Amino acid sequence: MSNKNSPGPSHERAIYGFVMYMSSTFALCLYLIWAYLPKSWLHYVGLTYWxxxxxxxxxxxxxxxxxxxxxxxxxxxxxxxxxxxDSINTMQDIHSRAASHVAEPSLSIPQISDIPISEVNKLLYRRPKQITESDVK
Structure with missing residues (x-):
């Protein structure tokens, strides 16, 4: 098994991380020097093009x-x-999965499938007294 694509630490990643850390620290220091030191001090040191x-x-x-x-x-x-x-593609597309009616063991998790829009509408828009216990399952 190759750990070329593993997220674990490796020597190359350590080197790249260290170089990125040092370059970002250097860039921050350079930015702070440029932003906070007066222009006359920068010219005195010889840094004239900023x-x-x-x-x-x-x-x-x-x-x-x-x-x-x-x-x-x-x-x-x-x-x-x-x-x-009003587009039919908001309810069905090429990735839609119909519910399979294959007998499954009683304690198993059912397979992934889309709930038909008619079932969703029945549960959402019935009056509260019309919802039965079988609808909730």
């Missing part, structure tokens, strides 16, 4: 504004690809 300080605030703000927009966009996109309620 983006404007405006971007030290603008990029994190733009990124944090993108998160709610992505939630909104994802929800709106799901609404656009949803089929209309």
């Amino acid at each position: 983006p404007q300080k405006y971007w030290a605030l603008a990029v994190p703000v733009y990124c944090s504004v993108c998160v709610p927009f992505l939630y909104f966009f994802y929800t709106a996109y799901n609404f656009t690809i949803t089929l209309p309620l």
Whole structure:
């Protein structure tokens, strides 16, 4: 058995993880130096080519504004690809499974199947006094 695809630790993953940890720490330190040190100190050290300080605030703000927009966009996109309620494909499609009426042992879990829409409507839209114990099972 090959553990090439296993989620367990391996030497390669340890090396990649360490390199990613060190590079992200270095990037954070570089960002903090750029954002907080005055421009005159950076020029004194010899670091002359840096983006404007405006971007030290603008990029994190733009990124944090993108998160709610992505939630909104994802929800709106799901609404656009949803089929209309009167489409038959909202009740049945190529992946639908009909209930099999094969005798099963009494304590076994029944096979996965879709509940017919007529059964769902009977349970949801009957008056409470019409629901019997056999309907709940």
